[in-house]
Amino acid sequence: MKFLLPVFLPSSLLSLCLLTFIPAVAQDHKPYLPTVYPDRLTLGWQENPTTSQSVNWRTDSTVTNAVGAIAEADPSPDVASKATLVPATSQAVLLDGTTKVYHTVHFKNLKPATKYNYRVGNGKEWTEWFQFTTASDGPVPFSFIYFGDAQNDIRSLWSRAIRGAYSTMPKAALMIHAGDLITTSNADWQWGEWFEAGGWINGMVPTLATPGNHEYFKDTDGKAKVSRHWRPSFVLPENGPEKLKETAYYLDYQGTRFIALDSQAALLDSSILDQQADWLVKVLTNNPNRWTVVTHHHPIYSTKNGRDNEEWRAKMEPIYKKYGVDLVLQGHDHTYGRGLNMPLGKSRKYPDGPVYVVSVSGPKMYDIGLQDWMDRAASNTQLYQIISIDGSKLSYQAFTVTGELYDSFELTQNAKGQNQLTDRSPALKPERLDLPTEYQKRFKPEQLEEYNRKYKEYKARKNQ
Numbered sequence: 001m002k003f004l005l006p007v008f009l010p011s012s013l014l015s016l017c018l019l020t021f022i023p024a025v026a027q028d029h030k031p032y033l034p035t036v037y038p039d040r041l042t043l044g045w046q047e048n049p050t051t052s053q054s055v056n057w058r059t060d061s062t063v064t065n066a067v068g069a070i071a072e073a074d075p076s077p078d079v080a081s082k083a084t085l086v087p088a089t090s091q092a093v094l095l096d097g098t099t100k101v102y103h104t105v106h107f108k109n110l111k112p113a114t115k116y117n118y119r120v121g122n123g124k125e126w127t128e129w130f131q132f133t134t135a136s137d138g139p140v141p142f143s144f145i146y147f148g149d150a151q152n153d154i155r156s157l158w159s160r161a162i163r164g165a166y167s168t169m170p171k172a173a174l175m176i177h178a179g180d181l182i183t184t185s186n187a188d189w190q191w192g193e194w195f196e197a198g199g200w201i202n203g204m205v206p207t208l209a210t211p212g213n214h215e216y217f218k219d220t221d222g223k224a225k226v227s228r229h230w231r232p233s234f235v236l237p238e239n240g241p242e243k244l245k246e247t248a249y250y251l252d253y254q255g256t257r258f259i260a261l262d263s264q265a266a267l268l269d270s271s272i273l274d275q276q277a278d279w280l281v282k283v284l285t286n287n288p289n290r291w292t293v294v295t296h297h298h299p300i301y302s303t304k305n306g307r308d309n310e311e312w313r314a315k316m317e318p319i320y321k322k323y324g325v326d327l328v329l330q331g332h333d334h335t336y337g338r339g340l341n342m343p344l345g346k347s348r349k350y351p352d353g354p355v356y357v358v359s360v361s362g363p364k365m366y367d368i369g370l371q372d373w374m375d376r377a378a379s380n381t382q383l384y385q386i387i388s389i390d391g392s393k394l395s396y397q398a399f400t401v402t403g404e405l406y407d408s409f410e411l412t413q414n415a416k417g418q419n420q421l422t423d424r425s426p427a428l429k430p431e432r433l434d435l436p437t438e439y440q441k442r443f444k445p446e447q448l449e450e451y452n453r454k455y456k457e458y459k460a461r462k463n464q
Contacts, residue, residue, distance in 0.1 A: 029155075032192025034060040034100050037125045040195040043206040044235035049135040049253055050112040053206070054104060054235040055120055061099040063122045066090050068105030073115035079129055088120070093232050096188045102232035112137040130203040135173070139255025139290060141390035142173040145205070146295075148331040148359035148383070149180035150194060151214060157382070159197035160401045161361040165384040166201045168399060172386070173253065175205050178331035178359070179212025179264070179297030185227040186217055195233075209234055210260040211247050212297035212331060216268070224268050236260075241272075241279045248276055250283050256389055257289040261296040263312055270311070277315050284323035290413065291389055292325045299330040299358045303337040303377070304369030317341070321353040324417050326394065327387070328354045334366040336378035336398070338407055340421075344372055344461065351421055355411065359383050359398065365436040367443075367451065370458040376407045376425045377458070380436040404429070 038057040046054050055068055066088035071079055088105040105120060113136040119127045135142075145165045150158040166172070182190035195202065215227045231246050240248035240260075247262040261280065266273035284292065298309045300317055320328065337358045340351050356373065361384055368379040382401040387394065392414070398407035408424035433455060435443070443451070 029189045030192060030196075032189050032196075033098070034058050036060060036062055036122070038103075038120050038127045040191075040233065041120065041127060041130075041200075041203040042195070042234060043132060043203060044208075045206060045251060046106065046235055046237055047108070049206075049251065050137045051108065051110050051134065053107045053110065053116070053118075053132055053134065055107070055118065055203075056102065056104050056233065056235045057120050057127070058100055058102050058233075059122070061092060061101050063101055063103070063125075064090070065122050066101075066103035066105070066120065067123055068107065068118060068120045069126075070107050070116055070118040072111075073117045073131055079117050083117070083119075085123075091232055093228065095186065095228060100188075100232075104235050106235075110134050113140070127203070128200075130200070132204065132206070135253050139391065141388065142254050143169050143171065143386055143388040144174045144176060145169060145172045146176045146178065146329045146357075146359070146385040146387060147361040148178055148336075149212065149334060149364065150177070150197075150362040151180045151183045152362055152364040154182065154190060154197050154362065155193035157363040158194075158361060161382055161384050162198045162201060164399070164401050164403055165386070166205070168384075168403065169386045172205050174258075175207050176258070176293075176295050176329060177207065177209040178295050178329055179210050180214040180331055181209065181212075182227075183214050183364075185215055186229065188229070191229045191233065207234060208236065208251065208258060208260060208295070210295050210297060211262060211264060213264045216264050224265075226262075226265075241275050243272060244276065248279070252289055254389075255289050256291040256293060257283075257287050259283060259292065259294045261294065261316075263296040263298040263309070266315075267298065267309065267312060273311065273315055277319060280316070280319055281323070284319065284325070287323070290392075290417075291327075291394060292323075293327045293329065293387075294320065294325050294354070295329045297330065298332050299356070300328060301337075301339075301341060301356055301358075301371065301373045302369070303333045303335045303358050303371060303374065304367065305371070307333055307369075317353070325354045326411060326413075326419060327396070328356050329385075330356065330358045331360065333358050334360045334364050335368040336360060336381060336383055336407075337368070337371070337374040337376070338398070338409070339373045339375040341373055348375065348423065349421055351411075351419055355396075355409070355421070357385070357396075357398075359385060361401075365438075367435050367439045368433065370433070370454045372461075374458070375423065375462075376431065378406060378432045379434060381406070381432045406432075 069083040071083040237249035
């Protein structure tokens, strides 16, 4: 037998060797198997946010006695002894050939504007103690976060969006996701990445999500259905149309009505489009709130020609204008656009309809079209948005995932409900409008010429 003597290399040379020989391969995903310990924790609501809070989580199939524990927040470490136990409901779901169990607990009869500690588990295996604060019972100032599509490379690259957003606004009241949280409807590992990216943030800040086209799949009966993960994973209001439980709904929070619409279901079935529009009219007719924010996946106005959603726009935009919707938050186009449906050359100071935003938080990028409705645009840029509401003022800010303020405007509402728009973006850095590298390489000369033409027209319009 031969014995090899160890060879010692200088640390600098060793580092070079490691850098040289480690192959640059695509990142593999984790298996994300459930255990007895809770994971995929998320906060949500099904009832009044001033007096209730709901929690959702996942375990393996051995857990049959799930509970939540809650107590008013106290700086003393004696939290467990003061906590009340609340039984959870459980649902077994067969996914990827294994049974996972999802649990939901509804904490009720809470005090408005009060901070609580909570944890969930089975009485033995628990999460850490989390905190949340119930909503106030009046129009008190608050802020919330809005994300466009996460969809791809969620753990690797979308994680910096949600973590950056929380760092910017750690006291956010809620987070809105405008669809396409993942790219493959029922791929458990993608949902695992989504929950890992948000981590404990999902246990501190409630989620309001609406599905996109990538949340839908064709089932064995040939019908399109929302992901098998959707309803088990989230706890959302169940006050929407009968066929759209937890995919279309509304929630009132401190003087603002949040409305989530399921554009994918509507575009797949015109009867659902009509049903959803009728429901929306009822929700907007009986709306005591000063501000109204609508979320859905498919844009009313796209950021590019050829991606238009004419049927959706024809049905919904007249309702938005008639009933005074203030802000519409969307995804789908994998670029950024913010603007109004107003004739070119007309002052944008007094909008005659909602402000429309299309945004993207994940790394999947498309080419941008620089359409006439857009007053601020971005290409090849991951963003998150912070919206703050304080009485008669709504303040909007979009940030790049590196924390740079990219877009900003304010809406000031008078006593008649009319909005005045103050655009703060002209004072910010120039727009990021270079095409993604992929498109620069594959575009034919005539396509590049068309983009350059639209770019010049867009710049000329803004310089008028």
